[in-house]
Amino acid sequence: MVEAKARAVWEASRRLAQASTTAKNAVLLRAGRMLEERKAEIKEANARDLEQGQRDGLSKAMMDRLLLDDKRIRGMAQGLEEVAALRDPIGSGRAMWRLPNGLEITKVVVPIGAIGIIYESRPNVTIDAAGLCVKAGNAALLRGGSEAISSNLVLAEVFADACEAEGLPRSSVDIIPVTDRAAVMAMLKMDRYLSLIVPRGGAGLIRTVVENSTIPTLKHDRGLCHIYVDEGADVGMAVNIVHNAKVQRPGVCNAVETLLVHEAIATVALPAIVKDLQKAGVAIRGCPKTRETAPGIAEATEEDWDTEYLDLILSVKVVANMEQALEHIARYSTGVAEAIVTQDYARAERFLAEVDSATVYVNASTRFTDGGQFGLGAEIGISTDKLHARGPMSVEELTSTKYVIRGCGQVRE
């Protein structure tokens, strides 16, 4: 079944690659309208998932992520409208040159082809991913989590109906209707048909994909982000930035997890930062020097430096100099987002040059690492890989290139 679907999606991808921008946008806008027209059906399916979730004892946070109400359905439709409004990258030329023998070479942006997306939890990913893939001329084979299966099936059907109504194949977007592990394993071996796998979910899912996929993947892995407060930093600015990066939305990959503070500023900066965070309900775990600067700080263990809390917890370490901060980051960072708070030009530039992360900040919150915030439009995720796409991924990152060469009989000597 997985192979038949992968093959059908691959066949559809050949049609989609030739579809005009007008046709692709028409699918997106129609799917948006159909979501609202069929919201009773969607909410009914979602109610089945919620009931099952209740029976399975899902946490309140999980139940909330699962929920589709009028506002969230409208949100998905708006997302599609926004993607439709983005520039279509397909068909643009990246470079063009002529060889001495007269051959004219153009590097053209083309779709990737058929893309497999494996995700967990939130059903809106079904629509977001489908919209972004189709905008860039790709077909998508989706595999959502078991907790949202009823919702996902209806959403994928609405999207397929929209494709059909606009004259594109239904298989432009298809979904695996079962949620067992065997289906995922089979999907990961479909390298004959799928050109890319995007896993979105927890560490277990990412590891399964990395270890078993014979298809190139773009990972959206953990975000263990650091902020380094340099000596001579503006303490008020440091308090604001750390507060925002930790408290504004702690459960996401661009929230800060570890704070590094230069020892020359620790006795001034840390009491202010810790007091502000504790007021916001953040539990602090510090190194011995950190614990001397303020009350109520638990002891940080080795494991803390390697933990993505996704919660109102922050580990804090005092460092003797910038080298120590850079070493700590090189060792523990997952490469999503790192920031320095400093007033010093040379150290700011050094931090930007030496920290090897998808996004590196001077004097700003790590929370800006996001396709929408960057002005790139909706994102399919934040790549923690260094190949093809790094950081926020939107429509541009869902494309490939090919060389088109126009000649008049040239042969190689």
Next chain:
Amino acid sequence: MVEAKARAVWEASRRLAQASTTAKNAVLLRAGRMLEERKAEIKEANARDLEQGQRDGLSKAMMDRLLLDDKRIRGMAQGLEEVAALRDPIGSGRAMWRLPNGLEITKVVVPIGAIGIIYESRPNVTIDAAGLCVKAGNAALLRGGSEAISSNLVLAEVFADACEAEGLPRSSVDIIPVTDRAAVMAMLKMDRYLSLIVPRGGAGLIRTVVENSTIPTLKHDRGLCHIYVDEGADVGMAVNIVHNAKVQRPGVCNAVETLLVHEAIATVALPAIVKDLQKAGVAIRGCPKTRETAPGIAEATEEDWDTEYLDLILSVKVVANMEQALEHIARYSTGVAEAIVTQDYARAERFLAEVDSATVYVNASTRFTDGGQFGLGAEIGISTDKLHARGPMSVEELTSTKYVIRGCGQVRE
């Protein structure tokens, strides 16, 4: 041992990422000089490989590929000089923009980091790969084939000496000194240190890497290339192009393996093409219609359409129309290079648009698919993947990007 080496190469990659263009070029030029200075030592090691090859009964072609003589050593040094002369992509900006809140975002080109290269046969790959990696600020962990192990070890040592002499870490380029399969398997799991694996070799090696690597890979897979001779094509041009693509160097991935001919021109074009190829010693295997057009054509089986001969053999099929040609290519092509010979504007454009290969030609030989021919400089290979790099890969393709964001205290609302 593999882990220790991977870690050391990763450490070295952090230094190389900060190295200036001047320093990197100095390494390349010095390594080139040292190759010539130490050619006696290199030829001695190579003689050991050749002796072993003799004992193992390697084919004449294999023995020739293994040989390092004065001319080939000079060739490696020249290759390094050419790479030194290329533009350094590191540090250039791909894009820059300012957000409404004043944040300034720059997308900067950076090295990938530590790259694993697994290759077979020709020892010159040791130097070519090391040079290209270092030029782009990457460190390289090499693993060559057993037949060239003595040569590879000396070449890698020369390169490491050049790094050291220019103040860069010896581990900027290191080599796995054993050639058993266990070492390859261990290397494929070093995702903590290596950011990319480039396999160069036969189908078995590629499959091993694809099935076992937890590190992103860029494959250099089979090249099953097609030429389609359209109705109304210039027959003389078709004869020349097919001859060049098949005969000039049959053992490479951009040589043509299957010829497709429109039935309206088959009785005119095929006798001329077949006669020319037979004169050059090419064995033709054709479909029934092909065999009616000229004498001495063997019958093509289903397997022939799926075979990369890498030899003076060509399979030929007569197609009823362009759709059939496009279907055949979509089914059997490995996506390296495809060409159409035509006089018709609309069909030329359709072929360029619909054929999903790294390089697609109108009226030219597929043999131009090569970094050097394209004017890109030396190549590390021809990627058959659609992510990150597709087609000839040179220094530009050995880079990643990161976002650098300069702020003055911005936090997310």
